[in-house]
Amino acid sequence: MDDGLLRRLRAEQARALLDDADPHHAVMLACDLLVAGVDGDAVVALAAESARTLPAHDASRRLAAVTAELGVPEPDLPTAVALVAADTCERFLDGSIPAEVGTHRLYVVGYEGSRLDDLLPAVAALARRLEDDLGGRADDDLRTRLAALARTILNRLGRDPA
Structure with missing residues (x-):
């Protein structure tokens, strides 16, 4: 494979x-x-x-x-968080999921043991803006901020955010 x-x-x-x-x-x-x-x-x-x-x-x-x-072993929790976060970021950046979906999926960074848990406040701030200020519909500013966060996450995980 x-x-x-x-x-x-x-x-x-x-x-x-x-x-x-x-x-x-x-x-x-x-x-x-x-x-x-x-x-x-x-x-x-x-x-x-x-x-x-x-x-x-x-x-x-x-x-x-x-x-x-x-024969693919189940990942431990911190690895699972990293895999889902990276996949979410890559899918948002390539346009296969919208910002509204990507924002909420990134709450995964807050799981216990996550090496990305310090980014939870940034995810929560984007989600609050999306839901409270924008009524659940992302604008260009939110998409730009989410893209920057996605690149940060991918860089932290050692993935190329290109």
Whole structure:
């Protein structure tokens, strides 16, 4: 399995550990694994699910079966936080999730043991501005501030924020 697929698998595994896997991402990941020649009963079963109708809990359960089948160990909590935070930042910066989603997903930095917990006040300030001042709809200033925070997080995690 190539590094990109492994990184996606680990990020989704971490998301499932902290909350629930994203059904769309989990199913698409399983499909991409099949295309890359990584197969197995659990991979096929997840790829066969509907990305639109699969409940998040079931996506998490099926993803756990995939990671067990592939021998991918579950990350510890601080690693899971780092994986989800990095994935969220990368997805926001590449435009695949909106600022409204990215802002709330970054609350993950506040989990106990997170090496990013000092950034929780910055995340909370952005979320307050988004919800209280902007009525839940991001403006250009909030997007700019979130992009700066995302680059800071990626730099702290040793990821290229380009």
